Amino acid sequence: MKTLEYDLHIHSCLSPCGDDDMTPGNIVGMAALKGLEVIAVTDHNSCKNCPAVLHFAEEFGILAIPGMELCTSEEVHAVCLFPTLSKAMEFDAYVEKKLIPFPNNVEIWEPVYI
Numbered sequence: 001m002k003t004l005e006y007d008l009h010i011h012s013c014l015s016p017c018g019d020d021d022m023t024p025g026n027i028v029g030m031a032a033l034k035g036l037e038v039i040a041v042t043d044h045n046s047c048k049n050c051p052a053v054l055h056f057a058e059e060f061g062i063l064a065i066p067g068m069e070l071c072t073s074e075e076v077h078a079v080c081l082f083p084t085l086s087k088a089m090e091f092d093a094y095v096e097k098k099l100i101p102f103p104n105n106v107e108i109w110e111p112v113y114i
């Protein structure tokens with residue numbers, strides 16, 4: 001039986017919990033350094049970094065599965081993995097239409113630079 005090294009729940013800079021350094025290129029590069037063979041970037045309610053992640057992963061010989069962490073208004077978080085990039089981007093467009101638009105409150109969400 002073959003075993004795989006994987007991480008199917010990675011956030012990029014698109015997620016509120018993701019660091020600005022978590023770019024698609026950095027994520028894939030670090031995954032390669034760690035010896036991961038399969039990864040999924042699952043940003044909160046977004047697949048928008050999946051195309052770049054899949055591009056860099058192919059260059060490093062890593063299998064990248066398109067993903068999203070769907071976050072509901074009830075704070076249910078579900079990791080969603082998709083069979084193809086196009087299915088992921090279809091779901092991304094669907095979810096984006098459902099997001100509640102609200103202005104950014106800089107008192108709460110202002111970035112802190114150290």
Ligand SMILES: [Zn+2]
Binds near residue numbers: 009011069
């Ligand atoms: Zn998460």
